[in-house]
Amino acid sequence: MKKYDDLIKNSLKYAEELGIYLIIRIQQTKGKYVLVNNTKTEEISYNEAAGIGFHAFTKEGGCGFAATEIHEIENCRRMIKLAADIAFQMEKREGKKNTEVYRLEPIKDEVFAKVKYPFDYYSLEEAEKKVIALNGEILKSYSNIAIESIYRQVEDQWRIARSDGGDVIFNIPRTVFFSTITAKGKKTATTRAALSGSDSSILHDDDKVEILHKRIHNACSLAIDLLEANMVKGGNYKIVMDYALAKGLAHEAFGHAVESDGLKTSILGNEDGSFKKGVEVAMPIVSIIDEAKEGDYAYQPYSANGIKRRRVEIIKDGVLKEALADIFSAAEANVEVTGAGRLESFRHIPIPRMSNIRIEVKDPIELDKAIEDVKPEEIYKILLENNIAKEDEEILYLVGYKGGQVKPSQGEFVFNCSGIYKLGKETTLYQPAIFSGNILSALKSIIAAIGPLQLDAQGTCGKFGQQVPSSGGSHYFVVMEANKDIIIGGE
DSSP states (O other): OGGGHHHHHHHHHHHHHHTOEEEEEEEEEEEEEEEEETTEEEEEEEEEEEEEEEEEEOTTOOEEEEEESOOOHHHHHHHHHHHHHHHHHHHHTTOOOOOGGGGOOOOEEEEOOOOSSOTTSSOHHHHHHHHHHHHHHHHTTOSSEEEEEEEEEEEEEEEEEETTSOEEEEEEEEEEEEEEEEEESSSEEEEEEEEEESSTHHHHSHHHHHHHHHHHHHHHHHHHHHTTOBOOOOBOOEEEEEHHHHHHIIIIIIIGGGBGGGGGGSTTBOTTSOBOTTOBOSOTTEEEEEEOOTTSTTOOSBOTTSOBOOOEEEEETTEEOOOBOOTTTHHHHTOOOOSOEEOSSTTSOOEEOOSEEEEEESSOBOOOSOGGGOOHHHHHHHHHHTTSSOTTSOEEEEEEEEEEEEETTTTEEEEEEEEEEEESSSOEEEOOOEEEEEHHHHHTTEEEEEEEEEOOOOEEEEETTEEEEEEEEEEEEEEEOOOTTEEEOOO
């Protein structure tokens, strides 16, 4: 990124001549991708790309944007002039204005994530061999499954420079191994398993590979057992959900509802778009936190506007405390800027997004074993021993998050899981069903948690046409009391 020093200096000088404030976003990215289906490589690729985005602001707050992949100074000057012209046109047409950039404090910093294996430590071919071997090893263990395995490794490097002298350089390394398992019989059943991190250790280090093996084998066993499973009776139940579903609840049902650019249409915002700070929205034992965590799949130390991303306590002890805000919407929402601005690439404009979001519950029940080794029968025993459940209660244990939809304006969510266990003296597996309800009712129904925090539930978050990495989780398991506003679909 140091090679852009002269380009940045020239660009900022030209912006001053044009009478604008400029944010320059330079991205260099490289990625490896391997897709193996039943030991056969179906896709393998390596890519490198780079580009620059120019975000221009007039003194009155008019905004304009232009981007290019051509780094020559003259071409960049053309893009800056185009962004400036758009900004002045927006000002003339009385478009939405923003002058918050003029209040920023300039930061100069370089942050490089610590990784055990640099991006180029292993070749694409070596990665392919590892994926084929792991895929084949799982496949030969079962007679009636198909398994598709994907390995993706990406490293983004960013430099964000501004007219006020701010200049930050950082990298975002991320890696994921993701498998989709399909069991075949008279019908089919599909489950998923994944492990994510910041480097290729998920394929090479024995402890990481062991976790990956356990997760995939558990997903295979679940898929096979689902072939004989019936549908559960729909209704209201006491619910135990795993950390991946808890992450889905925190991210989809709540995180998006506190992003500062959407508060006008969120149940957590007032009619004027301000944030409903101080409202009790969950049980006093519940907190929801978002922060960038080094080594995590969604790690990002600085926002796309060169602002340090900070830890955000969205809910503290049941009370709504902070929003996820960027410089373009924080003032309207009457909240502090938290450095939440993220973007898909240099071609995009930043918007408030989550990074690693989690549900924390006070005084969780201790559990001294890996989550991959915990069986449904053990969960039921823990519930009884700790007086969280009675023997005559109907309790459902939901495993595996498979996406969902949320309406922040109405506070409603609909999620999909991979399977449902009915806990009791005998554990019964049922087909996956829809888990739906009201956001606030769900948070106010959380009564306990089991195990330490597990924060590697990885995914991709889509918003306004942009896709960014996401992650998070909770304790191994979160327990929710039966509630009429939370429904499990089924027969």
